[in-house]
Amino acid sequence: MFLKKIKSEGLAHLSWIFGDGNEAFVVDPRRDCQVYVDIAASQGVHITRIFETHRNEDYVIGSLELSRLTGARIHHGAALDFGYGDSVTEGDTFECGALRLEILETPGHTPESISLVLRDSNQGDTPVGVFTGDALFIGDVGRTDLVSGREREMAEALYDTLFNKLLPLGDQTLIYPAHGAGSVCGENMASREFSTLGHERAHSPMLQVQDRERFVRKKMEEHHYQPRYFKKMEEYNLEGPPLLGPLPVPRPLSAGEVAKRTESGALLLDLRSPEAFASSFIPGSLSIPLDLLPAYGGYLLEYGRELVLLTDTQTELDLAVRHLIRMGFESIAGYAKGGLTAWQSSGRDYGSVDAIDAGALNARLEQGEEFTLLDVRKITEFRKVRLKGARHVFLGHLPDEIGQLDRNMPVVTFCGSGQRAIVAASILKAHGFEDVANAFGSMAACEALDCSMLDRSEA
Structure with missing residues (x-):
């Protein structure tokens, strides 16, 4: 008998495989799914069933891909008409050796959400664990804003799910959610990825709000962003995404080929560090540091537009491909062979972004200099805290709101540490802004220095 968690970094997606005897079940698999086949082989079992806790919004589900490899049947909630697989309803049970899985209908995050109660028949009928999907996380509960016009209904449904279905399973029940900290599906998840219903009952902030109307109001007052790629994920995960097969292997492109591709409309996606991009970048490229790609690629990339990737190492290139494929971005034309060195050696133009430290930025604000301090945080x-005079535009919305900025005014981009700020700087540069500087360290540095221009008043 075994149970293993598979974490997809960046998206903070958690999927699960468990089994006993000769069989194994998988819950919410990712698209690059060979990992489950390998685990099953190592355990001497065969994957026979795949469960989806809901139609996922933030990544391409791997159920069809995994079913193609294993022949496993796919199951999901009956409240949505999926284009593939079989529907399950409350009370349905499935046996995997001595393990027994029972379906709970747990709407709230989405109408068709289900949870999967796990029992070990060797030790009675008490639940051992529950796969909660996006209904209940560790430290937080699911967002309820994804069905436009039905936000109150979904918040009410989530309350009923949590207090009338999940918590009654018992304090001993282990929680196996679909996401961990860093996911766009929740704001306040704990960094810890293990818990019980008893611990969450006692400590999770939203589970302390036991009055139903107050719970609903708090959920409806939450602010969540919805990356535009969510719509594509919903489409893929309803009808069934295109089968992927082996992960694509980007072809190497010379500086000349990179230039031709970008002149023909391809986007050069620079995945290097903020400092590397600021020092030297290819004009027109979009900077998204690799660890930010899962969080912001869905806002800033376009489906169908070819991508040329720029990384420092093969390992980074491989990880970038996985991140992109998991979000459904498959038009990868290749990568810039030789990186910036090859581009510079070809004699072509390159740009740079000025840097400004927190002390100098604070001094400019104190002196009343005229410039746009562009804060791109959430x-x-x-x-909670900002610099006096800062203008807020969320990074994911910057391309749509860039026309509201004065191109003739110097701009300093600002965020929590300088990482998101370099993304904003690259967008401004690509749109013809000339005088752009990045505030490296940004708010972290300002707070460390206790800058005089910090503003903690309610905004």
Whole structure:
């Protein structure tokens, strides 16, 4: 008998494989799914069933891909008409050796959400664990804003799911959610990825709100962003995404080939560090540091537009491909062979982004210099603390709101540490802004220095 967690970094997606005897079940598999086949082989079992806790919004589900490899049947909630697989309803049970899985219908995050209660028949009928999907996380509960016009209904449904279905399973029940900290599916998840219903009952902030109407109001007052790629994920995961097969292997492109591709409309995606991009970048390229790609690629990349990737190492290139494929971005034309060195050696133009430290930025603000301090953090961060005079535009919305900025005014981009700020700087540069500087360290540095221009008043 075994149970293993598979974590997809970046998206903070958690999927699960468990089994006993000769069989194994998988819950919410990712698209690059060979990992489950390998685990099953190592355990001497065969994957026979795949369960989806809901139609996922933030990554391409791997159920069809895994079913193609194993012949396993796919199951998901009956409240949505999926284009593939079989529907399950409350009370359905499935046996895997001595393990027994029971379906709970747990709407709230989405109408068709289900949870899977796990029992060990060797030790009675008490639940051992529950796969909660996006209904209940560790430290947080699911967002309820994804069905436009039905936000109150979904918040009410989530309350009923949590307090009337999941918590009654018992304090001993282990929680196996579909996401961990860093996911766009929740704001306040704990960094810890193990817990019980008893611990969450006692400590999770939203589970302390036991009054139903107050719970609903708090959920409806939450602010969540919805990356535009969510719509594509919903489409893929409803009808069934295109089968992928082996992961694509980007072809190497010379500096000349990179230039031709970008002149023909391809986007050069620079995945290097903020400092590397600021020092030297290929004009027109978009900077998204590799660890930010899962969080912001869905806002800033376009489906169908060819991508040329720029990384420092093969390992980074391989990880970038996985991140992109998991979000459904498959038009990868190749990678810039030789990186910036090859581009510079070809005699072609390259750009740079000025840097400004927190002390110098604070001094410019104190002196009343005229420039745009562009804060691209989330609105929840901005409301807590900001620099006086800062203008807020969330990074994911910057391409749509860039026309509201004065191109003739110097701009300093600002975030929590300088990482998101370099993304903003690259967008501004690509749109013809000339005088752009990046505030390396950004808010972290300003707070460390206790800058005089910090503003902690309610925004």
